[in-house]
Amino acid sequence: MTIQLETNRIILREFMLNDLEDFHSLETNEAVVKYLTNYPKRSLEESKELLNQVISQYSNFKTGRLAMIDKATQGFVGWCGIKFNNHKRHVYENFYDLGYRIHPNYWGNGLATEASVACLNYGLNELEILKINAIVNTQNTQSLKVISKVGFNYKESFLEDETEKHWYEVKRK
Ligand SMILES: CC(C)(COP(=O)(O)OP(=O)(O)OC[C@H]1O[C@@H](n2cnc3c(N)ncnc32)[C@H](O)[C@@H]1OP(=O)(O)O)[C@@H](O)C(=O)NCCC(=O)NCCS
Incomplete structure (x- = not known):
């Protein structure tokens, strides 16, 4: 079964390989990656590898980063979703995290908030994940x-790549 969520203004659906151009345009947008410390400048081929990793999460974890599509125009807004993180971040490993990236043309309209609410609801209430984290x-x-x-809820701050990050969690009620 494929994952698809809907909010008032957007559809959140699984990425496909033919989204590569849109996906790559976010990966290489300077405003979008500004606060992602030491973020590599990716070639199209490297974005393709990353996109393949994103796609592989769906069948393994029934969740992952989802493409956000503007219902009114069918335009690509960005992505949002809960992924299973198995890389060490500070002292944390093997946790679910919420992430999002929106194309600057769409910033400031509440779309990241709207998509995050839908993704958290899906993760906590449908997948019954006990705890979801976020790092900002x-x-x-x-x-x-x-x-x-x-x-x-804010839990703690830590330094990563000489940058201060906040660690957050939300738990299933
Ligand atoms: C973070 C991001 C996803 C937010 O997307 P968005 O759709 O604009 O988010 P929302 O509109 O739901 O909320 C943004 C809030 O920031 C405010 N905001 C917008 N521009 C701002 C600015 N330059 N400075 C401060 N606040 C700003 C908005 O007013 C809104 O707050 P409000 O609801 O109190 O008014 C988007 O900026 C982005 O893609 N950034 C680059 C990628 C990134 O940093 N991802 C997160 C990594 S942890």
Whole structure:
């Protein structure tokens, strides 16, 4: 079964390989990657590898980063979703995290918030994940606002790549 979520304004659906151009345009947008410390400049081929990893999460975990599509125009807005993270971040490993990236043309309209609410509801209430985390660069005001609007609790701060990050969690009720 494929994953598809719907909000007032957007469809969240699984990425496909033919989304590569849109996916790559976010990976290489300077405003979008500004607060992602030490983020590599990816070639199209490297974005393709990453996109393949994104796609592989769906069957393994029934969740992952989902493409956000504007219902009114069918335009590509960005992505949002809960992925299973098996890389070590600070002292944490093997956790679910919420992430999002929106094309700057769509910023400031509440779309990341709207998509995050839908993804968290899916993760906590349908998949019955007990706990979801989020990591945000403390300079990233927009992302901090989203996190605070969708029910996360601040747990601690830590340094990663010489940058201060906040660690958040939300638990299934
Ligand atoms: C973080 C991001 C997803 C937010 O997307 P969005 O759709 O604009 O988010 P929302 O509109 O739901 O909320 C953004 C909030 O930041 C506010 N905001 C917008 N621009 C801002 C700015 N330059 N400075 C401070 N706040 C700003 C908005 O007013 C809104 O707050 P409000 O609801 O209190 O008014 C988007 O900025 C993005 O893709 N950034 C680059 C990728 C990234 O940083 N991802 C997160 C990594 S942790």
